[in-house]
Amino acid sequence: MTAISPLQSIHKKSLFGDHHKKNEDDLLHIKEIKNLYIIQIVFYKNSQIKLDNIKIQNLEIPLHNLQVSSNANTRILWNGPNTWLVVSKKEDIMQSIKETCDDENFAVTDISHSRAIIQIKGPQAKEVLKKGSPLNFNDFNKNTCAGSVFHGINIVIDCIDDQSNTLLSTDSFNLLTLRSFGESLYHHITDASLEFGYLGT
Amino acid sequence: MLEIKCPYCGKRSQNEFSYGGDATVKRPDLEKEVSDKEWDDFLYYRKNPRGEHSELWHHVAGCRQWFKVLRSTITHEIFKTVKMNEEL
Numbered sequence: 623m624t625a626i627s628p629l630q631s632i633h634k635k636s637l638f639g640d641h642h643k644k645n646e647d648d649l650l651h652i653k654e655i656k657n658l659y660i661i662q663i664v665f666y667k668n669s670q671i672k673l674d675n676i677k678i679q680n681l682e683i684p685l686h687n688l689q690v691s692s693n694a695n696t697r698i699l700w701n702g703p704n705t706w707l708v709v710s711k712k713e714d715i716m717q718s719i720k721e722t723c724d725d726e727n728f729a730v731t732d733i734s735h736s737r738a739i740i741q742i743k744g745p746q747a748k749e750v751l752k753k754g755s756p757l758n759f760n761d762f763n764k765n766t767c768a769g770s771v772f773h774g775i776n777i778v779i780d781c782i783d784d785q786s787n788t789l790l791s792t793d794s795f796n797l798l799t800l801r802s803f804g805e806s807l808y809h810h811i812t813d814a815s816l817e818f819g820y821l822g823t
Numbered sequence: 824m825l826e827i828k829c830p831y832c833g834k835r836s837q838n839e840f841s842y843g844g845d846a847t848v849k850r851p852d853l854e855k856e857v858s859d860k861e862w863d864d865f866l867y868y869r870k871n872p873r874g875e876h877s878e879l880w881h882h883v884a885g886c887r888q889w890f891k892v893l894r895s896t897i898t899h900e901i902f903k904t905v906k907m908n909e910e911l
Contacts, residue, residue: 687832687886702886703831756836769885771838776884 628738628804629654634822638812641819650744650820652812655796658739659715662731665704669727678708679718690765690780699767699780707778707798709739738804740811743783743794746818751779751795753814773810775803825899830906831886843879845869846891846911873897877911880904 633654641649663683665673676683681691684700691698696710708719719730742750748759754772757779762768767780776799783794799807812820825837851857851865878892893903893911905911 702888705886756838758834768832769839769887770835771884774838 625657625735627654627656628801629740629808632805632808637819637821639816639819641821644819646821648745648819650742650746650750650815650818651823652743652815652820653741653823654808655739655741657711658734659708659710659712659732660734660737660798661708661710661716661719662701662729662733663706663708663719663723664729664731666727666729667704671727676722678722679710679712679715688766688768690767692765692782697780697782699778701767701769701778709780709796709798736801737798738801738807740797740799740804740808741782741794742797742811742815743792744818744820745792746815747793747795750811750814750818754810755779772797772799772807775799775807775810777807825901827880827892827901828904829882829885829888830890830904831888832882835882835885839882839884841881841883843881843889846877846879875902 673683673685678698679693679696681693681696681698683698683706684691687700689700695712696708696715699707699709701707708715712718716732723730748762751772752759755770757768757770762781764781764784767778769776769778771777778798780796780798781793782796785792797807797811826834827837827840828834848865848869851861874895874897876894876896878894879889880892881887881889889907891905891907891911892901894901903911
């Protein structure tokens, strides 16, 4: 999939903020994630089938809040009761979903072009998110997701990695928002990152 | 700032929610003949209790579900939150 990305005109690849004499690994890395397939799945209220057996590309559908099922190419995010977001690099993801989620029991919608995705990675990634979101990040680990707000903008926060070692923990988050809010969210995130220094990649 | 326990997502900040009004208001039945007073009561008249109040809230920035909240209008303490198909 190739498309004009939501942040194409504003995202800059360079060093910004308080980066002087800092190692690049200690800086925040901010980038736009493009060309992902985002599919929303909703299970109809009156459907009788059991969800335990439903698998999409060998991933079970998460049944509780905060949960994410993932492999190298695809992530299935719990987005509400009986509602999921499938975020994938695979071109045939829609076909895989349709094979397991039939029209009688599920509403499947391709919303790939209606979302902007910003990835923020680095030791202070959680500190940046704490500036604008009221979510409790203490228990927010790898493969956790939640819908929340960032300075009033509705976002979905997906923790894709939390590499911890003895010195630093480097967290990676994908932030999904409506495409039209993408630029505004990008400015909020980059403004909040200036004090730590960031590298646009 | 309130901390509201969404029945689906757990405790979240009030920022993520939207207030939806009195949870005890019932729309008159569709097939029933409705007087002007009954319609007025449904549309405009609300109790304004000092104490426990049943409310609707919407987790608009989270799971996007409506649910019921029993809250004190004096202290803002939230006693209970339940799903829409449950009783407070």
